Amino acid sequence: MIEVTDFARFLSRWKKYISFFRLRFSMGLQYRTAALAGIATQFVWGFMEINVFYAFNQSDPAAFPMGFEQLASYIWMQQAFLALFMTWFMETEIFDSIMDGNICYELCRPIDIYDMWFARSVANRTSRALLRCVPILIVAFFLPAPYALTLPPDALTFLRFIAAMVLGMTVTVAMCMLVYMLSFFTVSPQGLRIIFAMTAELFQGIVIPIPFFPPRVQKILELLPFASMENVPLRIYSGHISGGEAVRAMLLQVFWIVALVAIGKLICGSAMKKVTLQGG
């Protein structure tokens, strides 16, 4: 009997977060103009980046650390799934609720703040990515040869890519959660947010893919949580890392998820103890 009620409680516990996810997700889907603007930006950006790397490749192909097709796939997949991994895609509403005290309503709910915001961020990112990825993927797929998005070498690679993408997004969200939690302790979260986003953008492999860094720097970067975001799935997709290397990279992703969530929950706990809500 105990097991049955425990199971029911477990289900109803999850239902809260799923329902939260659903609302945020359907809300994300209604911002159509933002999605169109995003798609246009990502196209232009993708073309620009590929052209820069094309020039680089022309001048010295021997110094190019990836195959050019691999790089093109890397960039198109990056642009298509931008919303999953961009660290500056943080929710202003969450920062606002911390700043202006609206969070008091969220604290009045029988729900864990960390888990709720986690579900919310995942929903926000997946709904945005879903709206934007399809047109980019289709067009990039039909581009002429070296610029085009190519299919992964085999089905196993594709499955690994999907798994690594889910893990990578989870790392990204867990990382952003740290920024949300730390902003309980600052007057304005702006500084924190900018430093974090800039660091992440470079170390994550957004500005240039990690293989383009000097080998020694690369070794260090690959161990950092930033590399566990988009670097792993994009390089698995393009076939730049495979086999045991891919599995090891995914295990590192799992490690970072566990570590970042644990740290996030710890900060959340102490934030809840010291939180002061002002005014009104």
Next chain:
Amino acid sequence: MIEMKNIRKTYRVARRNAGFGEVLKSFFHRDYETVTALDDVSFSIRDGETVGYIGPNGAGKSTTIKILSGILTPDSGECLVDGRVPWKNRIDHVAKIGVVFGQRSQLWWDVPVVDSFELLKDIYSIPPDIYSRNKDELTELLDLGEIIRTPARQLSLGQRMRCEIAASLLHSPSILFLDEPTIGLDAVSKIAVREFIVRLNRERKTTIILTTHDMQDIEAITKRIILIGKGKILLDGDISDISGSGDIDHTVAELYRTYEI
């Protein structure tokens, strides 16, 4: 049953004088001052009672509500709400109370109000039959009909406040905290809200604690008032004993003068 005993709560405030020199100085060293929001506050409220909690701005009304609803932890003192310490087990506690903050919104801005209601249904794990019964009843009593199918951002303040109150009652809480629920409302909405609160207390026996600056709210809703000023409880008693003959606004202004708050 709500019991507060010797509750104290202080905040730290960084203060400095005007001037660029002062700004630079505060960059390296900040002088914090302790502001006492609640100073030895004690009272108890029986089940099914309605209490008006009044006092000037900054007296500590909202702080009290936040402590009672488990959001804030007091520095010292004891507090029991139906046998629970609010801040010790926040999640268990908040499942059984309802809170309305008149100056804030709990509705999701860009989606119809009913979507927010559905979300609350899952957050509070409200059984489907109880949810639909409560929703229908609240829709009727607060005259929400078409309103709940409208996105929250397109509602007038009065319509929104009625939705906020409904949202706080979907899970049938036994205690309802209302922090300035009539602030900024027009006469019609105010009366609707007041009548609803009175009816809620009478029919469901919900314990109601109401803070407000509108003395007509107090007159219409409660018998008992608790007056707080500068973090101290100054008066706790029946409204008819204090109001005497004159109009209530003057009586309260007189009280504020007497206690120098």
